[in-house]
Amino acid sequence: MSFQSCTDIEENLYDTLSEQPTSLTDLELSRRTFVKTAGILGAAVATGIPHLASAEDMQAAAATTPQMLSVTLKVNGTSKSLSLDTRTSLLDALREHLLLTGSKKGCDHGQCGACTVLVDGRRVNSCLTLAVTADGAEITTIEGLAQGDTLHPVQAAFLEHDGFQCGYCTPGQICSAVALLKEHKHNTLSTVSFETGNTSNPELTDNEIRERMSGNICRCAAYPNIVAAVRAASKGATA
Numbered sequence: 001m002s003f004q005s006c007t008d009i010e011e012n013l014y015d016t017l018s019e020q021p022t023s024l025t026d027l028e029l030s031r032r033t034f035v036k037t038a039g040i041l042g043a044a045v046a047t048g049i050p051h052l053a054s055a056e057d058m059q060a061a062a063a064t065t066p067q068m069l070s071v072t073l074k075v076n077g078t079s080k081s082l083s084l085d086t087r088t089s090l091l092d093a094l095r096e097h098l099l100l101t102g103s104k105k106g107c108d109h110g111q112c113g114a115c116t117v118l119v120d121g122r123r124v125n126s127c128l129t130l131a132v133t134a135d136g137a138e139i140t141t142i143e144g145l146a147q148g149d150t151l152h153p154v155q156a157a158f159l160e161h162d163g164f165q166c167g168y169c170t171p172g173q174i175c176s177a178v179a180l181l182k183e184h185k186h187n188t189l190s191t192v193s194f195e196t197g198n199t200s201n202p203e204l205t206d207n208e209i210r211e212r213m214s215g216n217i218c219r220c221a222a223y224p225n226i227v228a229a230v231r232a233a234s235k236g237a238t239a
């Protein structure tokens with residue numbers, strides 16, 4: 001990164017002011033350049049920074065300017081058109097723009113699983129997913145699992161087996177478990193499958209469930225009941 005001295009900036013500012021605009025466009029550009037340059041000079045004087053940021057830094061600052069994009073998110077069967085800052089996470093789009101607050105923000109760093117939702121049937125950490133990448137995809141959140149008053153079998157199993165305490169992690173746990181059952185049905189393997197040598201349609205043992213749910217943290221440590229709920233759901237029983 002290169003820096004310009006105060007003197008350089010002052011000279012640039014003088015040059016800018018000395019330029020004679022030949023059209024309205026030139027005049028506008030000159031004014032903008034002046035405002036930008038004067039702003040940087042003023043900030044440097046205010047902070048006492050001896051060297052000033054170069055054009056590279058100004059470009060970097062411009063890169064942080066929000067870029068808006070129109071996207072269509074199909075959430076729980078309903079399409080919604082949104083104009084989003086391209087940096088918006090899917091979790092924030094769901095919670096802040098669509099007011100679907102069932103998906104929770106635990107860590108916002110992909111470490112706890114509280115934000116788990118289904119995108120085209122696959123579980124994802126929505127805090128790590130840019131909303132624009134889900135444009136046109138089928139998104140299912142905890143709000144979309146039940147059919148009217150009828151709970152999804154995994155939801156019913158969590159209720160039946162007390163698979164929660166405070167409930168903060170529960171939407172993510174349930175979405176994750178829904179995907180887990182589908183993955184198992186399609187013979188997706190886990191580390192435990194390889195460790196036990198059960199690589200051909202492995203039984204969904206408690207160890208398999210623990211491994212496959214390991215991306216979902218529960219600070220209340222309701223793990224035994226969560227495993228029991230997933231086990232019951234996998235057998236098509238809620239008791």
Ligand code: FES
Pocket residue numbers: 104105106107108109110111112113114115116125126127128
């Ligand atoms: S909030 Fe997304 S993984 Fe924790």
Ligand code: FES
Pocket residue numbers: 163164165166167168169170217218219220221222
């Ligand atoms: S039930 Fe409280 S964090 Fe899991």
